[in-house]
Amino acid sequence: MMLFWKEWREAIRTLPIAMVILAVVVYTEMPNRSTNPSNLPEALSRSLALWGSVYALVLGLLQTWGEQRTDVRGWLFSHPVARWQSYWSKTVAAFLVHFVAMLVPWTIAYVWLARVAPPTRPADPQMLIPGFWCYLAAFSFHPATVWMMARPSRWLGSKTVVLVPAIAVTALAYFAFMTFWATWAVALILGAVAFFVLAFPAIAQHTFVRQSNQPPLASDGTLASRLAGAGVIASVLVVGGVATAFVGVTMSNLVQPASDGMIESHRYMPDGRLVRTREKYIWDEELGGSEYKVQSASFASPQNSDADEVALTDRQIAELIQPASMSPMKPQDQHPPFRAIDTSTYHERAFGLTWFCHDDGYYLAYVDPSSVTADEPLLAMTLDRSGFGSTGQPFASHDPLSQYRMAILRFADSPWNKTVGLVDQDGIYEAMIKEQKMRVVAKMPIDEISFSPSLGDRGATALVLHDYELTLHAMESTEPGVPLPPAYERNDRNTAYAPMPTFALSRPTPITLPADWFAQPEMAVNSNWISHHYLDRGEDGFDLIREAYGSFVKSLHIDNAGQVVSQETYLIPRVPTQTPADALVATVAPPVFAVGFGGLSQRPWAADSSVVISQPWLFNLALSLGALAHGGLAWWLTNLACRRRALSTRCSVAWKCFSLLAGWITPLAVLSVHPRIAQTSCHECDRLIRVDSEHCPHCAANWCPPQKTGIEVFSRST
Numbered sequence: 001m002m003l004f005w006k007e008w009r010e011a012i013r014t015l016p017i018a019m020v021i022l023a024v025v026v027y028t029e030m031p032n033r034s035t036n037p038s039n040l041p042e043a044l045s046r047s048l049a050l051w052g053s054v055y056a057l058v059l060g061l062l063q064t065w066g067e068q069r070t071d072v073r074g075w076l077f078s079h080p081v082a083r084w085q086s087y088w089s090k091t092v093a094a095f096l097v098h099f100v101a102m103l104v105p106w107t108i109a110y111v112w113l114a115r116v117a118p119p120t121r122p123a124d125p126q127m128l129i130p131g132f133w134c135y136l137a138a139f140s141f142h143p144a145t146v147w148m149m150a151r152p153s154r155w156l157g158s159k160t161v162v163l164v165p166a167i168a169v170t171a172l173a174y175f176a177f178m179t180f181w182a183t184w185a186v187a188l189i190l191g192a193v194a195f196f197v198l199a200f201p202a203i204a205q206h207t208f209v210r211q212s213n214q215p216p217l218a219s220d221g222t223l224a225s226r227l228a229g230a231g232v233i234a235s236v237l238v239v240g241g242v243a244t245a246f247v248g249v250t251m252s253n254l255v256q257p258a259s260d261g262m263i264e265s266h267r268y269m270p271d272g273r274l275v276r277t278r279e280k281y282i283w284d285e286e287l288g289g290s291e292y293k294v295q296s297a298s299f300a301s302p303q304n305s306d307a308d309e310v311a312l313t314d315r316q317i318a319e320l321i322q323p324a325s326m327s328p329m330k331p332q333d334q335h336p337p338f339r340a341i342d343t344s345t346y347h348e349r350a351f352g353l354t355w356f357c358h359d360d361g362y363y364l365a366y367v368d369p370s371s372v373t374a375d376e377p378l379l380a381m382t383l384d385r386s387g388f389g390s391t392g393q394p395f396a397s398h399d400p401l402s403q404y405r406m407a408i409l410r411f412a413d414s415p416w417n418k419t420v421g422l423v424d425q426d427g428i429y430e431a432m433i434k435e436q437k438m439r440v441v442a443k444m445p446i447d448e449i450s451f452s453p454s455l456g457d458r459g460a461t462a463l464v465l466h467d468y469e470l471t472l473h474a475m476e477s478t479e480p481g482v483p484l485p486p487a488y489e490r491n492d493r494n495t496a497y498a499p500m501p502t503f504a505l506s507r508p509t510p511i512t513l514p515a516d517w518f519a520q521p522e523m524a525v526n527s528n529w530i531s532h533h534y535l536d537r538g539e540d541g542f543d544l545i546r547e548a549y550g551s552f553v554k555s556l557h558i559d560n561a562g563q564v565v566s567q568e569t570y571l572i573p574r575v576p577t578q579t580p581a582d583a584l585v586a587t588v589a590p591p592v593f594a595v596g597f598g599g600l601s602q603r604p605w606a607a608d609s610s611v612v613i614s615q616p617w618l619f620n621l622a623l624s625l626g627a628l629a630h631g632g633l634a635w636w637l638t639n640l641a642c643r644r645r646a647l648s649t650r651c652s653v654a655w656k657c658f659s660l661l662a663g664w665i666t667p668l669a670v671l672s673v674h675p676r677i678a679q680t681s682c683h684e685c686d687r688l689i690r691v692d693s694e695h696c697p698h699c700a701a702n703w704c705p706p707q708k709t710g711i712e713v714f715s716r717s718t
Helices: 002-029 040-064 070-077 083-116 125-150 156-178 183-211 223-255 314-318 400-404 580-586 591-601 616-644 649-662 665-673
Strands: 262-268 274-284 289-299 353-358 363-367 379-384 419-424 427-432 437-443 448-452 461-466 469-477 503-512 530-536 542-548 552-558 564-571 679-681 688-690
Touching (some): 156 223, 616 665
Antiparallel strands (some): 353 363, 363 379, 469 503
């Protein structure tokens, strides 16, 4: 206990300045009344992860730097104190100081934000939780620093490479909270925490106790010893992998020809025929912005058709159109669970308010801060399925408003707009903003939905997809003299800000889809980006389109009577993505990855792969020769590294076999894992052997004692 208080008194000296720095960091990230706190979880997590890492690194250096001196360590360990007690006293004291430094400013920020939000700003206190966990994960730099300082390495790179696991743990905690929010992401977080709690301190303790001697003690074969070796190897592999990726990208940019900026895509003729296109992103004078323009096009051939593709004329290219999209209504995890209010994609201002969607499924509307005094709240109203001023009945989709903006029911900043259409998977609603009233337009199950100002000869139509049934609903304005708005045109402000009246649905027409509509065609590339669209063909009805990006297109032609007329299936030809030059670039990577990439990309079931190889025989030849050359060079370099470290024959063979898999990274791992050992020349074969060897591993000669000079004193114990 006395040893702990000693370490506590030394570590707590850094607490005031650390707490001030962290308080300033938290204060600068807090949102005010005039800012949009869209990046609060990300920004706070980045800042706290960075400064938490720096503080843990500083604590580790202050606790171990002075003890690297031989006289200091001799004095410390001459006392009746076990080395593991010294290590855990340092670690526990450092963790408590590190934790308290953050706890005070973070708690103050949490209490303050809970008091002022959401009435004064679209934020929530739980948006601060990811930052707190990222800060705790950053403490992994402390045991990593102890591990680094206790390692018997002279080269700076070999000594500091063990900081890589700490960087990985901190980065994993950040990206797990900010990027992933599925169940498997939680498993990743728990795995990182388990590694931090169990493996890291155990490795640091082993290194501090066993390897901080001069010379280091022999390995005791414990789990911590094996983890330490595996951790160093993994760190070297990570560093080598990053270097390999950098070199590979650089070489790829050198060997690949300059891109012409063209992309492969597809569009449609007004009669529903699919057209393959090559498009380029260029400036449009009429639109006043950039968009993709078709440079060349050809008619696509349906599946199982032998017809050749025919190029389109310039006049036909000018007629190409893109279908309208249907919006999925099933709830989706749009944001991490700790971003309670979606401020990253907040909606355009409407009715003098700025609207935000809460993660629980309701809306919050805020007034402009410049229009009220500093003492007045900014929150003007809330909106859920039951109406205004309520949050107890959330919508059944994450953000029904953003889904609806893809249709003609727009949420525009228009003084004439009286109503806002909202959709979730249970129905369609109307929100009359000025009157603050909510009306249920229709209760129905909805998987996907879209609204068309005209569909064949039907006029305004709502298309609702549920299971295997597509239902067409006629849309009618319920306000005399106020028609439904026309189709939206990006370069026409009149259609963008057309008034939206209240409306009703009538005359439903159910259309049963074919049984194989949702099935994937044979030989189609697997794709997770599947969406539904529709193409209005006027007097001929319309086409319902099921499209998998980069894979296939299904087109179902439906006439104005609601009858399915025909069905076509198109496979999207795959553009070659790998060339022989890419094979040479791939040889920079470890041979196991290069060969594995080549084998997997050409497996018998490669029809469902997005990897397409041009000139496969030349690609395979380049990949094989490059992998052999890389493996041979790695074997030779690993042999030199093993001889330099005077490793046994068994250990050398294991490392050289490993080099055939890991490549040029292996000799670096050998030099990092095995410390430099004092060596001398064998008196028989004159080759270098370790000074602690009883016999030469090369010629099996026994150790030769030094010659007698006549002054030796020998005594025999009795």
